[in-house]
Amino acid sequence: MTSIREQWNLEMALEVLKSKAIESKTWSEAAKWILLYGPPELQEIMRQASNIATNSFFPQLEPERYTESGDPCYDIEKVAEALGVTKQEALEKMAEMEYEQGIQHLFAGSETYKIQ
Numbered sequence: 692m693t694s695i696r697e698q699w700n701l702e703m704a705l706e707v708l709k710s711k712a713i714e715s716k717t718w719s720e721a722a723k724w725i726l727l728y729g730p731p732e733l734q735e736i737m738r739q740a741s742n743i744a745t746n747s748f749f750p751q752l753e754p755e756r757y758t759e760s761g762d763p764c765y766d767i768e769k770v771a772e773a774l775g776v777t778k779q780e781a782l783e784k785m786a787e788m789e790y791e792q793g794i795q796h797l798f799a800g801s802e803t804y805k806i807q
Contacts, residue, residue, distance in 0.1 A: 767785070
C-alpha cells in the first residue's frame with residue numbers, strides 16, 4: 692500500500708488546490724498532504740485554516756489541552772459525539788490515521804499541556 696506521503700508532492704498538491712474543477716475528495720487529500728508534509732510555513736497556514744473550520748463546523752468543541760508544538764487536543768468523547776460516532780469508532784479511526792500517516796494523533800494527558 693502506498694502511503695499518502697508517497698502519493699503526493701508539493702507541486703501536485705498546490706496544483707490541485709488551485710484548480711476549480713477538482714472533486715472534493717481529491718482536494719481534501721491534497722490539503723491534508725500539505726498540512727502533514729508540506730513546508731512549515733504552509734503547514735502553519737493549513738493549521739490556521741483547520742482551526743477556523745473546526746470552530747465553524749463544530750463550535751461545541753473546545754481544545755482541552757495542547758501538544759508541545761501548540762496543536763490543539765480535543766477530548767475524544769466530545770469529538771465522537773460531535774461526529775455522531777462511538778468513542779471506540781473515533782479511537783479506531785484516529786489509530787488508523789496514525790498508522791497510515793506515520794504521525795501521532797492520539798496523546799495521553801501527560802504528553803500535552805494546559806494553557807491558562
